[in-house]
Amino acid sequence: VYLSDYKNAPRIQTYLAVRAGSKNDPATATGLAHYLEHMVFKGTSRLGTKDWSKEKPELDKIEALYETYRSQRNDLAARKRTYHQIDSISGVAARYAVPNEYDKLMGSIGAKGSNAHTSNEETVYQEDIPSNQLEKWAAVQSERVKEMVPRLFHTELEAVYEEKNRGLDSDFSKEFEALNASLYPTHPYGTQTTIGTIEHLQNPSITEIKKYFGQYYVPGNMALCLSGDLDYDQTIRLIDKYFGELPSKPVPAFNAPTEKPITAPIVKEVVGPQSENVMLGYRFAGKATRDGLRLRMLDKIMTNGQAGLFDLDLNQQQKVLQAQTFADLNDDYSTHVLYGTPRQGQKLEEVQALMLTEIEKVKRGDFPDWLIPAIVNNEKLSRTKSYESNEARASAMYEAFIERVSWVDYVKQNEDFATITKAEIVKFANDHYGQNYVAVFKRNGEDPNKVKVIKPAITPVPANRDAASAYYKEISALPSTELQPVFIDYKKDIQTTDIKPGLPLYYTKNTENGLFSLFYAIDLGTNNNPLLDVATDYLQYLGT
Known part of the structure; x- marks a missing residue:
């Protein structure tokens, strides 16, 4: 746990960092870490569901069917039948899901910037929360890392396919991948990408994703990093309350391949x-x-x-x-x-x-x-x-x-x-x-090897937008203190002096670091002279 008490506003920037990324993907299931990042937003057995007892059996069926689907790469007719079953059962499972409940819950506590990213060696989840909502944040984040539920799995694939297609349309992405493939012919930096191959994206494994989650989303391989208007003792108590019982276990060691020297361009x-x-x-x-x-x-x-x-x-x-x-x-x-x-x-x-x-x-x-x-x-x-x-x-x-x-x-x-x-x-x-x-x-030129991920037909699933889980109501009911605004006292907080008659100087001491900022406010604008806009842009190039 990393904490920094910095009271520039009544908010706290939070990161939940996992020390695992795409280099930890199995070579047979690339893109897994990134897809897992998407699924962590879908909730758990308590968050994002109307009735887990009815939803879980359907999700288990979907997981088993995807393993069958992966094994049918050479039998297109069988794959088509299996996918039809996946699509059909997904519609049944979706009746019990509450889409975007995590986002709604974070929005209800005033969180901003809800996001995540996956790269070679990290998967990081971020929230910017009001400082009086720390307990609700801790409760929800600990819930997210207790289990991975593959809710709305095949519909989320559509979003990942779109990300992959955007990468395939980007010449820079193709160029950078070609560079890394030659620099790192045996290391995952070059042999696989964060988004994954088309082959692996079209043959996903929920079982492998759960295995990855169980291996890497564990204490000792995760960090909570918070900076903002916080109290150290209170924050540690809340983190211990909600994260303290997560079971710890060893994390698989990553043995980096040694690349041979490059002796010629x-x-x-x-x-x-x-x-x-x-x-x-x-x-x-x-x-x-x-x-x-x-x-x-x-x-x-x-x-x-x-x-x-x-x-x-x-x-x-x-x-x-x-x-x-x-x-x-x-x-x-x-x-x-x-x-x-x-x-x-x-x-x-x-x-x-x-x-x-x-x-x-x-x-x-x-x-x-x-x-x-x-x-x-x-x-x-x-x-x-x-x-x-x-x-x-x-x-x-x-x-x-x-x-x-x-x-x-x-x-x-x-x-x-x-x-x-x-x-x-x-x-x-x-x-x-x-x-x-x-x-x-x-x-x-025209890329002769240009490819696209072909998106399968996906039957629209029920939205259940007005539904809410019992967990959502439980977290919403947690008490929180009311934030008290702090107003600037212009007479006490800002000093004033005159450099000369008609030229006032307003200043306040920076007690935080050795930097200073200087601003000129001139009673003159583009209404007086339209060229001023150009002149101020040009000013930085003049030198002294």
């Missing part, structure tokens, strides 16, 4: 209708290493939006239409990606050469000495500003958990980042940037 091509570009990728060690920090630094030397080598040499000089870099940091390996889009008539090979030239500059130390200290200062500034947000505070806490590092060591990474020297980066670049990359050329 690997070149791939992707064809699609979107703009042409080239993507280069280098493979590195995992993020919780010194090399992970060096990679972060080198990436900022290349692209930081202002004074990186790509920013100044390629983008500002218009040698390419657009170029950037980013570091994809993961537990087992990390990837440094260089990405460039050509000007009209420019060849992708020229863009590739220009990007590699910037890497050579780093290897020679051909970048200003002030750049690394500037990056360190800018990172510190960004981090300090971000911690004025409960979302950023709670996100940092769950990132530490996912990385398997203590909070002390997580914070120390920022201190270690500041110790990186120019000589260290030059050596790092010479050691790690050679012919050991993957290049993916995205060219214009």
Whole structure:
């Protein structure tokens, strides 16, 4: 449990983080972690049901039928009959379901930003709740992780199919998958994707999803990260009350495959209708290493939006239409990606050469000495500003958990980042940037291998929108204290002085961190001069 008491508003940002993602999917059932994320919103044997005793037998039948359906890949007629049974029984089961009851319950307590995401090594559920609704939140979240109920399973498949089809329509997604497949030919980072293959999406296994849930959604592999207007003692008591009895058990160890070194450039091509570009990728060690920090630094030397080598040499000089870099940091390996889009008539090979030239500059130390200290200062500034947000505070806490590092060591990474020297980066670049990359050329054209997930016919199910479970009523009846508004006293909270006659200064001391904000309020607008709108946008480019 990670807690941060930050009273900037009477709300609490919450994350429930599970240290498992798509790399933990069985190779025969990819996309499982992501689909499970969807199902966790469907409720339990108490939440989201009108009559569990009648709903459960139908859901058990559906689960068994899906196992039969998976075994009939080579018998289309049998599959069609089995799917007809699934569709029919799903309609019966839906009579007892209360769709979206979780969302309605969260909405009733004033929660905002209800969402979740799945990636390589994490599945994270988030809510932003009023601080006086903490007990209701704890009760509902503990209920969600006690069991997985495959409610409205085959109708939810339609939403996942649509996500998959959007990915198949995205040239960038296809390009990035091709890059990872070549960088990681034996590791799940490259052999499978978070969304899963078409084959596996069309042959889902409720049994496998339940197994995954039972293996990974357990204490010791989950974290609660809360930041906001909270009391530490009261919060811990509530968490212990609602989560304390969850049974703990060992989590399966993940044994990361060791990839063979890349000794010569690997070149791939992707064809699609979107703009042409080239993507280069280098493979590195995992993020919780010194090399992970060096990679972060080198990436900022290349692209930081202002004074990186790509920013100044390629983008500002218009040698390419657009170029950037980013570091994809993961537990087992990390990837440094260089990405460039050509000007009209420019060849992708020229863009590739220009990007590699910037890497050579780093290897020679051909970048200003002030750049690394500037990056360190800018990172510190960004981090300090971000911690004025409960979302950023709670996100940092769950990132530490996912990385398997203590909070002390997580914070120390920022201190270690500041110790990186120019000589260290030059050596790092010479050691790690050679012919050991993957290049993916995205060219214009019609993809001859374009595919789509064919959605099966799904009979509409009853909505039961006005129904409510007994659990919904039970949680709604829990008492909560009334929030008391806090108003600014302009005479006490804001100080006033005159810089000179007619020019007042209003100020208040920032006691939280070493930053300050300055705003000018001028009694002049576009009604006085329509060009002011353009002038204020232009101001940031003038310099001093």
